[in-house]
Amino acid sequence: MNTSLGQPNVIAIAGFFTFVALSLVITYVAARRTRNAEQFYAAGRRITGFQNGMALAGDYMSAASFLGIAGLVSLSGFDGLIYSIGFLVGWPIVMFLIAEPLRNLGKYTFSDVVAFRLRQTPVRIAAAIGSLAVVAFYLIAQMVGAGNLVRLMFGLDYEVAVVIVGVVMMAYVSFGGMIATTWVQIVKAVLLLFGAFALALLALSRFGFNPLALFRAAADQYGGAVLGPGRLVSNPLDAMSLGLGLMLGTAGLPHILMRFYTVPDARTARVSVAYATAFIGFFYLLTFILGFGAMVIVGQPAIRAIDAGGNMAAPMLAEAVGGQAFLGFISAVAFATILAVVAGLTLAGAAALSHDLWVQVFRHGKASEKEQFQVARVSTVFLGILAIVLGIAFKGQNVAYMVGLAFAIAASANFPALILSIFWRAFTTRAAQVSMLVGTASSLLLIYFSPAIQIDILHNTSAPFPLRNPGLISIPLSFAVAIIVALAWPEPAAAAGFAEVERRVHVGVDEGVADSHLSR
Amino acid sequence: MSLPDFRQVDASRRRVAGALTIAMMVIYFGFILLVAYAKPFLSQLIVPGMSLGILLGALVIVAAWVLIWIYVRWANTHYDTAIDAARGRA
Structure with a gap:
């Protein structure tokens, strides 16, 4: 199949x-x-x-979800679904355990909650380190995705694209x-959602709007194996490790947790998670149609020829079913997606640096x-520059995989301390500190010793740690370290402060806005 | 608010939230375990074009929706009322 990918697309550029x-208009209004x-x-x-x-859905x-999962499904069928499902099942956990207590106990960042009844300084430093990691x-993944997208769709250089994304995002985060x-998240x-839905409908129209006919066509063309688990999950422990990280990571992502402070109260936080889960679940169900649609309509050889990782499957499908104009629209949407996510991440990073550390x-x-x-x-400007530098330094990395690692770090560094500070009376400052630092350090070290770094990047013959996640x-x-440290070195003052946590978790501060002094 | 009232609300929230969390984990890790250890089972076709794996995968997403719906219903009726009652007595 012929594709115009790689040449400038007027509609994509206009849409972008x-x-x-x-x-920028939103930023101008917001800045005032x-x-x-x-x-x-x-x-x-x-x-x-x-x-x-x-x-939250935004x-x-x-882009890792939209482009990465669609690509994964188009090349390996069913296996891509594991990501779609794993990215969704974190949301019920956020709903049941985190959203309302977080809103009631904190002010701007999740470390407000962890530090609520503990000693501020050590907890803030550890939380900021975890958040920034x-x-x-996450930023690396998005910037690398942005660079590749723009290179393929707009005909610009990778480095130029990364700089443009960084500068635009810096402008609107620091002013707005x-x-x-x-x-920007809402518009995006x-x-x-509209773009993915339209693309799925156009793809399904070739199969009488019957997803089963699409899956059957995929099985006829590539063999029945594409509808079942395959080589991507060759190691069962790897599948478990990825699944655990995806599920618990959502509840530890600083930019997601930060969103719960933008609503007036805990009830509104609850409603927002329900809407978010509805939208996100719908979107991930669509990635299925998009992936198998690209597999059948575009064809695996064509997808591989443009990008070995399959990342361009969704845009190629758009071109196949809707022509150049639709390709332009979908490309612009994908780009808007990256810009918006990078902005949310930068804001969370800036909050960790300024609110928690400074x-x-x-x-x-x-x-x-x-x-x-x-x-x-x-801090925003500093992080924007950092994002540009990291984006250029990590050129060529696999986007979906990098996001999976960000989730694993979030699940190890932030989630245990957050959950224990809300629900466990005996939790202590030292336990929080050790848990966050050990979580961050162990996940980073294990990533370094994993096959992904040792074999794929450093070209060693074997890796000391067998799992990719x-x-x-x-x-x-x-x-484990949190529980052991808390039991070995109790902190009576922290346990005494738990009565206030138990009250606040349910009623918040009576004015509906967290008060300014959070220390006990 | 008197402390015993509020302890009761706290206990019921922990019970409901805990049970729903465990339900989601069992469903999801059940699915992951099948993916990891029962590949032929998931690969079998129910009808042409629909494998058991795809069906169960979609059902995991539906299950997440259902569990969230149960929680929101419980929280909007029982939990909020109990909190308001406890607050009113404060």
């Missing part, structure tokens, strides 16, 4: 500039309403449940803060609103 212009730290980090807590549901449905891996980021979520650690909670706000903006070891390890 329209989205950038739109997000962003005058203090609460507006910058939490959009003034005025976002509704439906809006936050859309924004933050979560990254997650944000960095959470208000701009939220509205609508575009992505204000709470260096200034002991005594920074003025103005100072806090300025530090947040400077560290979750199966690093998550239980992080829980």
